[in-house]
Amino acid sequence: MSRLVLFMEYIRLGKSNLMISRVAMGAMSLNKVASEEEACNLLRSAYNQGINFFDTSRDKAESEELLGDSIGDIRSSVMLATKTSAQSGSEVLNDFETSLNVMHTDTIELYQYCSNTFVPEKDGIDGIYKALIGLKESKKVLAIGFVTEDLDVAEKAINSGLYDTIQFPFSMLSPDETIQLVKLCEENDVGFIAMQPLCGGVVDNVPLAYGFLAQFENVVPLWGVQSQQELDQILYFADHPPVIDEKFHQDVERIRQFFN
Numbered sequence: 001m002s003r004l005v006l007f008m009e010y011i012r013l014g015k016s017n018l019m020i021s022r023v024a025m026g027a028m029s030l031n032k033v034a035s036e037e038e039a040c041n042l043l044r045s046a047y048n049q050g051i052n053f054f055d056t057s058r059d060k061a062e063s064e065e066l067l068g069d070s071i072g073d074i075r076s077s078v079m080l081a082t083k084t085s086a087q088s089g090s091e092v093l094n095d096f097e098t099s100l101n102v103m104h105t106d107t108i109e110l111y112q113y114c115s116n117t118f119v120p121e122k123d124g125i126d127g128i129y130k131a132l133i134g135l136k137e138s139k140k141v142l143a144i145g146f147v148t149e150d151l152d153v154a155e156k157a158i159n160s161g162l163y164d165t166i167q168f169p170f171s172m173l174s175p176d177e178t179i180q181l182v183k184l185c186e187e188n189d190v191g192f193i194a195m196q197p198l199c200g201g202v203v204d205n206v207p208l209a210y211g212f213l214a215q216f217e218n219v220v221p222l223w224g225v226q227s228q229q230e231l232d233q234i235l236y237f238a239d240h241p242p243v244i245d246e247k248f249h250q251d252v253e254r255i256r257q258f259f260n
Helices: 036-048 061-070 072-077 089-102 128-137 151-160 176-187 206-214 228-239 246-259
Strands: 010-012 019-021 024-026 053-055 079-084 108-114 141-147 165-169 191-195 219-223
Touching (some): 036 061, 036 072, 036 228, 079 141, 108 128, 108 165, 128 141, 141 191, 151 165, 165 176, 176 191, 206 219
Parallel strands (some): 024 219, 079 108, 165 191
Antiparallel strands (some): 010 019
């Protein structure tokens, strides 16, 4: 299938060495799209316009399955990310095998552990990290990441040196502490994946939201689009980036002050 690629920037996702599109698609809400056919068309449209990184979760089983069903003939050209919140090493491996089956693949480029309370450690008695690193060493996983919404837990994961990427909420409304987290990732060559780039729908000014995140070269926003219109809007700003000037900074600061 030919690709109608717009201008798309690709970056190395931290020390994972995965080359991914700076516009990434969060596929955890695919089940909310009107039909399976429309979900497939949306994914294929994203791919045809240069997006090669798709993120989902075992906790969203239907969306994980829809993603797998939609990328069969383009599997070798996309980067898949999914996640688990299993409580033991054996549960991690069970979740992983289920994800492989429903997404019809032999490998997953980025496999992430999700927790707001603790960071699996190298020699943890739960066996979680041992299972994760074992998958990486066997080449079934190319990189391992950590997902959290807790700042202290995120910092601990970064400083542990055990994870290739961090996924954390980041938007123009985020506090300065989150910006410092982004910088900590850059210093440690940890890829930063920004979940909720519109702050869960609170931000409706997409040009400002897109431009704000584009200022951080190591940040890959996950846009949770659910319609072709939303996808087209995001891709428009990939092709026509907002001008980052004094007025832009003033507008961002005005909105940040309003909400914070």
